[in-house]
């Protein structure tokens with residue numbers, strides 16, 4: 001479970017995150033939805049301990065990220081916004097390298113890699129050098145690398161960015177599988193159709209603040225709209241930046 005309480009982060013005069021609080025539960029997919037520049041990536045970076053908040057608290061399975069960042073990192077699998085693969089290494093070697101950084105033995109890494117290769121349909125790319133990989137192949141490798149240590153909590157920054165329809169559908173199936181295994185899945189997107197199709201709960205963020213949250217039904221009720229798209233627009237206060 002992931003909890004963030006009153007997070008703040010400013011870059012000079014820009015208040016990127018201005019008092020964000022929400023909870024992402026185990027066995028659920030939670031979507032962080034907001035237009036470009038809303039503060040999604042900055043919130044996630046604080047969550048996975050890459051950025052230190054100016055104020056506020058991050059708890060992962062009850063562990064405070066400021067007090068024990070190592071323990072928090074062990075509990076998280078992260079697909080960051082920049083995928084950053086080692087291009088001279090094969091997909092398998094990228095995954096193994098991360099597994100070793102986590103202190104996992106090679107036999108366990110090999111077994112875990114195989115199950116991720118099956119789940120993500122990576123059989124044809126696993127032993128290719130990642131240099132020249134397509135966007136979808138890079139994302140798959142980066143996700144497998146993020147999950148090699150079998151984390152309970154999974155954070156994905158815009159996981160379907162740049163993916164075609166088939167790859168997006170495969171990604172949705174995979175995220176449902178993670179959810180059905182009881183993991184806490186938190187992902188960000190600026191595409192409302194994506195969030196609506198995938199999420200159990202939605203947290204809408206705009207101008208560094210949470211402006212609405214709940215299930216799709218709850219959001220419709222809160223905004224008094226019958227159509228989810230209208231509910232999103234009303235919550236954000238503008239149509240700008242919400243469309244795919």
Ligand SMILES: Nc1ncnc2c1ncn2[C@@H]1O[C@H](COP(=O)(O)OP(=O)(O)OP(=O)(O)O)[C@@H](O)[C@H]1O
Pocket residue numbers: 011014015016017034035036037038039040041042043190
């Ligand atoms: N390192 C930084 N230095 C200066 N400003 C930053 C930095 N990181 C983020 N910002 C600013 O903070 C605000 C929030 O950015 P953030 O990347 O968190 O938004 P986002 O919701 O992830 O947007 P997108 O959908 O475009 O990725 C933006 O105004 C951005 O320009």
